[in-house]
Structures are given as structure tokens and as C-alpha cells.
């Protein structure tokens with residue numbers, strides 16, 4: 313069982329969690345009794361973190377499948393209690409999934425840059441693809457200035473570098 317202290321020792325993981333749940337969310341993770349399940353109100357009381365923050369953090373974690381709950385119904389009052397527990401064992405998988413999504417997004421962006429030829433209106437600063445520019449007879453539809461070819465190699469190179477870096481970090485370069 314991986315502990316939150318071990319996870320936070322990795323700066324990349326700490327940054328990821330900080331981005332997801334903020335400082336107070338991390339406090340909650342650190343004070344969440346290991347391996348136990350508690351209601352949001354119990355957690356707020358035992359950690360001295362506001363109930364709102366506790367709930368917000370739990371819902372955020374839940375969306376990422378990093379927290380789960382069990383619903384208990386009081387047979388007398390009919391009231392429902394949600395008992396929460398953490399699933400930080402899934403964190404590495406979740407992070408890897410996010411990285412793969414980002415990679416896919418960048419890859420699509422790069423393919424778009426590589427597949428298209430671009431034209432720019434230097435007055436308006438607007439960029440058109442070849443087919444759009446051709447439709448306007450290479451005149452800017454806003455100001456009628458002639459469009460000029462736009463070299464997107466810098467953009468493509470920057471994207472390529474980012475894709476390579478991410479692939480390296482995934483160990484699948």
C-alpha cells in the first residue's frame with residue numbers, strides 16, 4: 313500500500329495533486345486516516361479542514377476515481393451517510409492516462425500543422441489554411457490585403473519537441 317507521504321516525495325506527483333486539489337486538498341490527503349473510511353463531516357472534524365473544502369476535494373478525487381464512497385442508510389431515520397475512502401493506489405495510472413491524453417491532443421495538433429499549408433494577413437494577424445485562403449482568392453476577407461504564405465515550421469518544431477519529451481517521460485520513445 314503506497315502512502316501519501318511516499319507519493320508526495322515525488323515532486324512531479326506533488327505538483328499534479330496540488331494542481332488538482334490545492335494546498336488544503338493535500339492537507340486533507342495527508343490527514344486522512346490511512347486505510348479508513350469516514351463521512352465528510354467526520355473528516356472535516358478530525359482534520360480541521362472546512363466541510364466545503366473536504367467535500368470539494370472528495371468530489372474532485374472521485375471524478376478521477378481516486379476516492380470512492382459507500383452509502384449507508386439509517387434504517388430508522390432513512391438518512392443516508394456516505395463513507396469515503398481513498399484510492400491513491402490508482403494515482404500512477406490516472407497520471408499516465410492524463411499524460412497519454414495530452415500526448416494525443418498534441419499529436420493531433422502537430423498532424424494539423426504538418427498536413428496544412430497556412431496563409432496570413434499581416435494586417436489582421438489572422439491565419440488561414442490553404443483551402444480557406446484559396447476560397448478568398450488569397451485576399452483577406454476582413455481588409456482585402458493579399459494573404460502571404462505563413463511558415464509554421466517553428467510551431468511544428470515546438471510541438472514535435474513537446475511530443476518527444478512526453479514520450480520519453482513515458483518511456484516509450
Ligand SMILES: [Zn+2]
Nearest residue numbers: 433436452455
Ligand atoms: Zn486582413
